[in-house]
Every structure is written in C-alpha cells, then in structure tokens.
Amino acid sequence: xxxxxxxxxxxxxxxxxxxxxxxxxxxxxxxxxxxxxxxxxxxxxxxxxxxxxxxxxxxxxxxxxxxxxxxxxxxxxxxxxxxxxxxxxxxxxxxxxxxxxxxxxxxxxxxxxxxxxxxxxxxxxxxxxxxxxxxxxxxxxxxxx
Numbered sequence: 084x085x086x087x088x089x090x091x092x093x094x095x096x097x098x099x100x101x102x103x104x105x106x107x108x109x110x111x112x113x114x115x116x117x118x119x120x121x122x123x124x125x126x127x128x129x130x131x132x133x134x135x136x137x138x139x140x141x142x143x144x145x146x147x148x149x150x151x152x153x154x155x156x157x158x159x160x161x162x163x164x165x166x167x168x169x170x171x172x173x174x175x176x177x178x179x180x181x182x183x184x185x186x187x188x189x190x191x192x193x194x195x196x197x198x199x200x201x202x203x204x205x206x207x208x209x210x211x212x213x214x215x216x217x218x219x220x221x222x223x224x225x226x227x228x
Contacts, residue, residue: 089149089211091203096142104132104139145201147208149215154187156201165195172218175205179224 111129114120145158155164165187174186174194183205185197202208209219 089215090146091148091201091207092144092146093200094142094144095138095200100135100139104135107132143200145198147197147201147203149211156197158198158201161198163195165189167215167217170217172220173208173212174220174222175209177205177221177223 108129111120111125115122115125143159145156147156148154150164152168153164153166154170156162169189169191171188171190174188176184176186178184182199183202184199185202185205185208187195187197189195203211209221212219
C-alpha cells in the first residue's frame with residue numbers, strides 16, 4: 084500500500100441498521116397485538132429508533148483520505164484536515180463496547196478525535212498510519228481519553 088493513496092468511504096445506510104429498526108418495530112407490533120401493551124409505551128420505545136430511521140433516509144457519506152501533506156476526513160456536512168507535520172502520534176482507544184476510537188495527538192499536545200463514522204476498521208487504519216510513518220498507540224478499555 085502506498086502511504087499517500089489511502090482512502091476510505093462509508094455510507095450511512097446499512098443493512099444492519101435496516102434490520103435492527105425492522106426488528107425493533109416488529110417486536111413492538113407483536114407486543115401491542117399479543118399482550119395488548121400500552122400504545123404510549125410502544126411509541127416511546129419506537130422513538131429511540133428515529134435517529135436510525137433518519138440516517139437510513141438521508142444516507143450521509145463519510146470518509147478519510149491520506150494526502151501527501153495532510154490527512155482529511157468528512158462526515159455529513161462536517162469536514163476537517165490536519166497537516167502531517169502537526170501530528171505527533173495517533174492513539175487508538177478500545178472502548179467498553181469494543182469500538183475503537185482514533186485520536187490524533189498533535190505536537191502541541193492538543194488531541195483531535197476523528198469521528199467514529201469516518202474511520203475504517205482499526206487494523207486497517209493502524210497499518211495505513213504505520214506505512215505513512217506515523218506512530219500509533221493502543222489503549223484497551225479506557226474510560227477516559
């Protein structure tokens with residue numbers, strides 16, 4: 084892999100989100116019909132699926148690019164870039180839900196967390212950063228950071 088041509092793209096609409104929303108709504112409908120569950124309670128629970136429904140509808144794109152002089156990323160309407168010369172290292176934190184969050188630690192000591200939706204699988208990201216000559220740190224199950 085060439086260090087300057089790494090690129091990652093993701094769409095917000097996913098099969099997992101669609102199946103999860105369909106599953107939750109199916110269970111709520113079955114509970115409403117079979118156990119005569121309170122309608123207000125079923126609607127309150129269904130309200131928790133609204134962000135996933137919005138993401139399925141809008142299908143926001145997100146991505147990460149390694150350019151010769153900087154790393155850039157975008158998600159929805161947000162975008163940012165950092166020059167490689169400003170980056171001291173990348174910190175990869177495994178959270179309690181087993182997701183891995185990437186944080187750029189700048190030479191000034193400032194930390195910039197990359198949005199989760201624009202980062203690839205942590206092994207792919209770590210390999211691309213190492214190919215670029217960027218130091219990476221792994222921290223497992225940290226609550227703060």
